Amino acid sequence: MTAETMTVEIAQASAAGLKAIGAGIAVGLTGLGAGIGEMSIGAAAVGAVAENKDIFGIALLFTVLPETIVIFGLVVALLLMFQ
Amino acid sequence: MAHYRGGPAPYIYVSTRLRVRKAKLLPPEEYQRLLNMSLPEIIRLIGETEYQKEVDELGTSFEGIDLIEEALSWNLAKEYQRVIDLTPGALKEFTMAYLRRWDIYNVLTILRGKMQGLKEGKIKEVLIPAGSLDRTILDRILKEENCENVADSLKSWKMYPIIAAEISEGCSIGSFSKLENELYKRLYADLLQVANKGLKGGDQFLKFVQLEIDVKNIKTLFRMRGDGSEEDARKFFIPGATFTPEELQQMNLMANRNEVIDTLLLKIKGKSVQVALEELRTEKSEQEVDAELTRTQLERMEQLSKINPFSIHPILVFLEKKKHEVFNLRAIARGKESRLSSDTIERYLVI
Structure with a gap:
């Protein structure tokens, strides 16, 4: 194996690896962000539902709103992995 | 007491x-x-609100104004607990420090x-067992025959030294205003101590x-x-806030009302309190001044609870507003029973 082909293989492997890392970061960081956001919303939602059970549906909807950012992260990850 | 070391979630939960x-x-x-409304209509309406449980429970043992008094006191104590x-x-x-005033x-x-x-x-009808002296202790104290014995039965209470020092004078002249003053001074000194203890959120308290x-000082000054x-x-x-007792005494000796208000405005912070002080420039009755300042205090507390949404402020706003709701309902019921006009009763309400 020549030094030239070795470099191409390494470069291809590195590109695939970096893509995987990028996809991981996209999903991981958005998941963390959503978790931090949901902490406050969830605590408030549980408090509000404890006092008034009728608002359970709306409270749940508010709690999962930050999940949308994870979907964006996931889309970015999929694009990275399968483009 | 164990100190809580977590994230903000429990604060958010309680505040909400x-x-x-x-x-x-x-x-x-x-x-x-x-x-x-008439008194029976008021009882029926109260029985359909948050006080339903207490009205139902006490309905068999009490009636009329006694039922309202007892139900309101029970509900307030229960809510506080x-x-x-x-x-x-x-x-x-x-x-808990705030509730010690009860x-x-x-x-x-x-x-x-x-x-x-x-x-x-x-006497029991109007007691609110929301502080450190619970219902059992209060029942025991109530059984005491005279005022010296009442004081003796409070030996385990934190404020007993003040009671011990002032009770004999109070009992002999039949007035406890000096004792009341001393107790409230001690209460506020304790509250300031708790707030300055370095606990999380102490600055907001x-x-x-x-x-x-x-x-309270401004109310006393105008009174x-x-x-x-x-x-x-x-x-x-009461020392410990914006004005020292000496400054307040100087204001008390000023001849002109406007001069007093100008001096207060120089140091007082908070827009709502400033606006309320401006309103007091016109001569008003003692009771109107009191009601105006109480409303202002509530307004300012509401503002603080918005500035610090996850702190002690939303809790204190609820506790204060609940207290005023109970006092308002009691005033309406008592006023109706004494056949006072609606306008007269309304002047006593803090809405």
């Missing part, structure tokens, strides 16, 4: 629960309806009731305590000026 409870309190327009159960860590300590209220009510020879049951001391009393007012003022 109490915000919801605050939203469930009677709206101002409901008081207008109540003012136009529930708030203590809900609050975590430092917030619990602040809430111990003073209860002890003074018992002492005054005993001096006037009221029956045990009648301090803001509330100082606001309350300021409002003393209204009475035209020449007495040294320093002993009536």
Whole structure:
């Protein structure tokens, strides 16, 4: 194996690896962000539902709103992995 | 007490629960309806609100005004105990410190009731066991024959040294105003100490305590000026907030009302309090001044609870508003029973 082909293989492997890392970061960081956001919303939602059970549906909807950012992260990850 | 070391979630949870409870309190327009009702109608309406459980439970043993008095007191004490159960860590300590004022209220009510020879049951109706002296202790104190024995039965209470020092004079002249003054001074000194203890959120609690001391001092100042009393007012003022007792005494001696308000405005912070002070430039009755300042205090507390949404402030706003709701309902019921006009009763309400 020549030094030239070795470099191409390494470069291809590195590109695939970096893509995987990028996809991981996209999903991981958005998941963390959503978790931090949901902490406050969830605590408030549980408090509000404890006092008034009728608002359970709306409270749940508010709690999962930050999940949308994870979907964006996931889309970015999929694009990275399968483009 | 164990100190809570977590994230903000429990603070958010408690603040939201109490915000919801605050939203469930009677709206101002409901008081207008109540003012136009008779006593049985008021009992029925109260029985359909948050007080339903207490009205149902006590309905068999009491009736009329006694039922309302007892149901309101029970509900207030129950709500306060529930708030203590809900609050975590430092917030619990602040809430319990705030609620200690009910111990003073209860002890003074018992002492005054005993001096006037009221029956045990009648005194019990108006007690609010929300502080450190619970229902069992209060029942035991109520059984005491005279005012010296009442004082002796309070030996385990934190404020007993003050009672011990002042009770004999109070019992002999039949007035406990000096004792009341001393107890409240000690209460506010304790509150300031709790706020300055370095607990998380202590600075926000301090803001509330100082606001309350300021409002109380300003109320005392206007009351003393209204009475035209020449007495040294320093002993009536509470130290620890914006004004020292000496400054307040100087203001008490000023001849002109506008001069007093200008001096107060120089140091007082908070837009709502400043606006209220401006309003006081026109001559008003003592009771109107009192109501105006109480409303202002509530307004300022509401502002603080918005500035610090997850702190002790939303809890304190609920506790204060709940207290005023109970006092308003009691005033309406008592007023109706005494056949006072709606306008007269309305002047006593804090809406």
